[in-house]
Amino acid sequence: MPDVLLVPVALLALAVLATASATGDRALLVHASGRPPRLAAISVLPEVARLLVQRRRTTTAPDALLWRVGGGGLLVVAALMIAVVPIGGRAVLDNPVGIVWFNAMDVLLWALVWLLGWGASSAAALVAGYRYLAQALAYELPLMFALIPPAVVARSLDVEAVVASQSGRWNVVEMPVAFGVFLLCVVAFSFAGPLSAPAGSDVAGGVLAEVSGVDRLVVLAGRHALLAAGAAFAVPVFLGGDAGPLLPGWLWQLAKTLAVLAVLVVVRRRLPLLRPERFAEVGWVLLVPLTLAQVLVTTVLALAAS
């Protein structure tokens, strides 16, 4: 039974984190251009206002239903991802296989971003859809393998059990490779920063090439929300959830989530774009063996400890 009272809390948390991600992105941009980071400059409200007042547009013979489903689905998936993150000890969805649920949601993104590209009836968006699938093939296996070590240590796929298993030591200390790969895959499935080829300016904006107005706002907000949901999920699985001395649990969780989000925002800005061809090399030749080795090491240590 989903905990209905927590739904508005979770959605509010997602909205706040997504706004923080967008604001952080703007702050870095303003700082990089050498202008002082005043509040008026880094606020995302002008962008939101601009997209609200902009007219929507369409193309010749798009698949309108699938196109808009692809765009709106990003926000829905982000909300479903944060539904298994325990807030104040309880998650919206009390799911005994929370880790697999998260993985299933990010696999949904394959279909959604592809539809966003295909439904637009435009060569630019179509090519971008292909690019997302190429990237997804590269990051999906490493993501799955990176989520296994926490489950092995906790002997359960339930997120709350994973939090409980970190009472001695946080997972990030025991499995740093899995944590690093997980963060990279969060950046990948929200097609941000170095892996933003599906929205790249070299194909006239990719999946953003034909959307304007509210549709564009929904897609851009969806990207930030996915990044925020990924950061929120990393905290209970790798960083001990709401454990911490002195301060109340929810404050610790918020601080940790914001810290992870800050790392993701900086990574997004700093690194240059990786071509999907190049990232496929990285994903298969480097990340898959690395994460498999991590799974092996963690499992051997867990067996030795028991």
Added chain:
Amino acid sequence: MGLTERLLSAAATRPHVLLVPVPGRSDLRWAVEDWLDAQGWPQAASPAGADLLIECGTPAVELAERADAAWDALPGPRDRARVRQPDEVDAVLSAARSRLLDGPRQRQDAQERGVPVVAEPSGDMDPGGMDMGGMDDGGMDMGGMDMGGMDMGGMDMDLPGGLTMAGRVEDRDGLRLEGLPVRFGPLLPDWPAGLELQTTLSGDVLIDSRCRWLDPSDGPVPDRAVVPGPAAALDALSRLLAVAGWQDGARRARRARAEAGSGPATDDLLRRLRRTRLLRWSLRGLPAPEGRDLTEHLNLLIACVDSSSSRLPVATLHELDQAVTGLDVAGAVLVVAAYGPVLFRERVDA
């Protein structure tokens, strides 16, 4: 309505700009780009994301047609302006922004566009008809990247919008897959001015390519800004870095270009470029002018900025065609970004 006016004024703090660079007037493009950087106005990647269409000079016939098509594709609120002299950049762009704030004017523009225009779906390469089909939310798919009519020998089936099926071509693995004729047009960001690349895409891969200049003139077009020297190399660098996805680096290169290659911004840029290994790794394996690798080409550009002993390479359209064929879209656009500035030089020198 008060709310719309307030949203408009909030929206117009940072309008997104789509540039139309005109061949031979790089000085105007540089002036506009520097002004946009100083104000913090981003450049749009496609007409769908743009509020302002700015022409850097007076475009000739074909380029003007593309600019008009992009203008039709801007969703609105929108405005359009032309910069003729470098010193009128500030006035022109500020005036364009204030016209964006004009609520009644924008509303009238929107109403005038709502009239549907139905054109005969023609059978040739170009779905040029503004087939809005009665929808009054705005523009057509006529961005910088044109979905040229899917008509490679396909039968005339009754598809929506009067389109036809894509033809079949053999791709590089010998499979018969779809072949989509696509034009990479002159209005893509950081694209060589006045260059059009016609290609057949099979999935993500360019099967063949034919480059041409829009409005081919009889002789070379004198480019008022491209004097051989550090500034030209910095311009080439800024476009390559922007297409390679390092927007920060591209901005620094533009700032270095504004100080003509000697000053703190240039030193800062060169320091960062020498340090970056991820960028060089991502550029490896792509062809560049004069038979080099794209990483070597990057090093050559750095050397051109640093000292006057190195010179920029030279290339022809035919070489670009051959370099680009068989690459995927991402690689092809990078290669065009590397060849573009030196194609221009060849036009000036030849």
